[in-house]
Amino acid sequence: MAVGLSALFLLSALCLSWTYPPPPTPLQVELVLEKGVPGSVQPLVVMGQYGAADFLLVRYVDETTVTFDYETWGFPGISSRPVGFEPGARRPLSIEMPGLSNIRGQLRPETKRLCIVYDGLTVLDQEVSSHLRASTALYFGQSPIEPSPCEPVLSGKLFRADGQELRGRMVDHLGFWDRFRGWLKPPYWQHVTLLLLSLIAAAIAHRLARVSQERLYEIVLFVRASLHRHRWFIVSAAAVWTVYAYVLFHGQAPFTYPRALCWFYDYQATSILQGRLDVPYVALPGEAYHIDGKFYGYFGITPALLRIPLLVLQIGFGNLTVPFMLAEQLGCLILAYLILCRLIARIRGPLSAPSPWAAVLLTANIGWGSNLFFLGSRGFLYHEAILCGVFFALASVYLAQRYRDDSGRRFWVGALLCGTLSVHARATVGFFALAFLGVSALERLCLPWYHTAAREEQWDEVGGAEA
Structure with a gap:
């Protein structure tokens, strides 16, 4: 029992060490936009890698008007209608993107819905194409992927609900308890597998404990x-x-x-x-x-x-x-x-x-x-x-x-x-x-028929010899 519990604890800790759950969907943040140059494009959310990346962007129509654009490698992009904003003011932004939850190797069904709600106004809502990403390939307010359809960084800011600024890799903003709560969510294939491995380890330890020294020497x-x-x-x-x-x-x-x-x-x-x-x-x-x-x-x-x-x-x-x-x-x-x-x-x-x-x-x-x-x-x-x-x-x-x-x-x-x-x-x-x-x-x-026939033939030969 002790061996099984130890194996369960060690395996769970090992799996938790490389677990980076996706953010909640829809993701609720606050967006602060600054005055921009007309025609400039800046990143809000970037995910993926070279050749397989998705981008949520803001494109400046003029200094205080933007469109929200969605770009994905290999597929046509889409844009929202122009939306005005107040420079420097915090406004709620709800983000639902396929790439937020579509992670390579995940066991949850994939999603295709894109829904962007800015300051209570739904600016984008439709099904879109996307790429599966690595669990660590999610970035806010910057675009490390080259070539990129936007500038390297966002001039404004993104804030979480707790007031913390979102900038850079998402994994840098995940604490231990965030990862632990994400690891406990379904599906439970991994948890069942860890339990089975722990039971196997306990059974092996039990069998080895019963092996005598003589048998081990043999x-x-x-x-x-x-x-x-x-x-x-x-x-x-x-x-x-x-x-x-x-x-x-x-x-x-x-x-x-x-x-x-x-x-x-x-x-x-x-x-x-x-x-x-x-x-x-x-x-x-x-x-x-x-x-x-x-x-x-x-x-x-x-x-x-x-x-x-x-x-x-x-x-x-x-x-x-x-x-x-x-x-x-x-x-x-x-x-x-x-x-x-x-x-x-x-x-x-x-x-x-x-x-x-x-x-x-x-x-x-x-x-x-x-x-x-x-x-x-x-x-x-x-x-x-x-x-x-x-x-x-x-x-x-x-x-x-x-x-x-x-x-x-x-x-x-x-x-x-x-x-x-x-x-x-x-x-x-x-x-x-x-x-x-x-x-x-x-x-x-x-084979049984062949052996029976061979024996009968042998007995016939023996009987003939005796006769």
């Missing part, structure tokens, strides 16, 4: 013997995987920024948690299917399903393709070697192991001599889809071998599940895995 001896028995594979796999990682990284730091076409599965996983399959246009620009105003990809959902636990914990949105490709490449090497071990054991006996040359040549061929090595030329969704499909296909083949040799129903179910996941990542290799499972099941069904 486990250590078994692990040491296994490492020594498969040392040639371990060394060769480490070398192959290191070269693959170097090729995939290209000498860069792939975890620090989202690459093009790397975040489709992140958006798809977020959509799945929201109960839908469509994705924003930015998730697959130029290649998505446009149906009834929604955008869909033509890729299976398996890589997206694997991301869900990490995205629920707000880990790595847009930066998960390369880590998953590294893990799947290593998994392919391990599974291919396990398949070889099953074949050797079936031919030579259960205690046999592949020779050093067989282990090294197989690992080098899988890692460097197949198209898996080519997939490391670039880390993006097409290559991840293939690699994910191959990984689950190999897992299905290995479990099908276990089912054929050991006749365990759980192996059959596992092989079917992995084959299905492979189909929904890369259909061609997935169908191969399912076909292999079908052949294994057919062989398993025919």
Whole structure:
């Protein structure tokens, strides 16, 4: 129990450390405008990044008259009718914008409504296009994004309801309790995940506490013997995987920024948690299917399903393709070697192991001599889809071998599940895995008949010899 509570506290604190909730919608502020130069444009609210940014602006018609403009990259802008103001006077401003609450990786439904109310007068009210933003990419009274349709800073001022001036990044104005209250709001996917992880940690601690020293010593001896028995594979796999990682990284730091076409599965996983399959246009620009105003990809959902636990914990949105490709490449090497071990054991006996040359040549061929090595030329969704499909296909083949040799129903179910996941990542290799499972099941069904027929034939031969 103590371990579970400690894990829950530590995981909650960790998630809270990178949680930046959106501001309340509509956002109630006070705006002070100063006299301006006719034609000048100044920022009120700016959000997003280069290539995917939204702007709420004031455009001076004359010294004491402005329009409220909404601009978003890639879409036409809109303007309100001219509105007069008193220089230096505080006036209430209500802001409802899609970008305030539409955060990348969020589990809440997206909004499209733009509603701006200045001094009791509704100046803009309609549905608009917008871009999803990072949780920290929200700025007030300044525009750090270049190129920008406005001046760098607002000559006037924005004030919160408590009188504090809003200027710069929104995260700089969020206190601990603001973030904590935002973290407690629904949806509760993250809270449920943290609770499950804490229960798992408590269960593991309970099991370990019941393990005797003799049993623990036996486990250590078994692990040491296994490492020594498969040392040639371990060394060769480490070398192959290191070269693959170097090729995939290209000498860069792939975890620090989202690459093009790397975040489709992140958006798809977020959509799945929201109960839908469509994705924003930015998730697959130029290649998505446009149906009834929604955008869909033509890729299976398996890589997206694997991301869900990490995205629920707000880990790595847009930066998960390369880590998953590294893990799947290593998994392919391990599974291919396990398949070889099953074949050797079936031919030579259960205690046999592949020779050093067989282990090294197989690992080098899988890692460097197949198209898996080519997939490391670039880390993006097409290559991840293939690699994910191959990984689950190999897992299905290995479990099908276990089912054929050991006749365990759980192996059959596992092989079917992995084959299905492979189909929904890369259909061609997935169908191969399912076909292999079908052949294994057919062989398993025919073996009793074959053995019975062989015994009858043997008895007939014995009877004929005696006669």
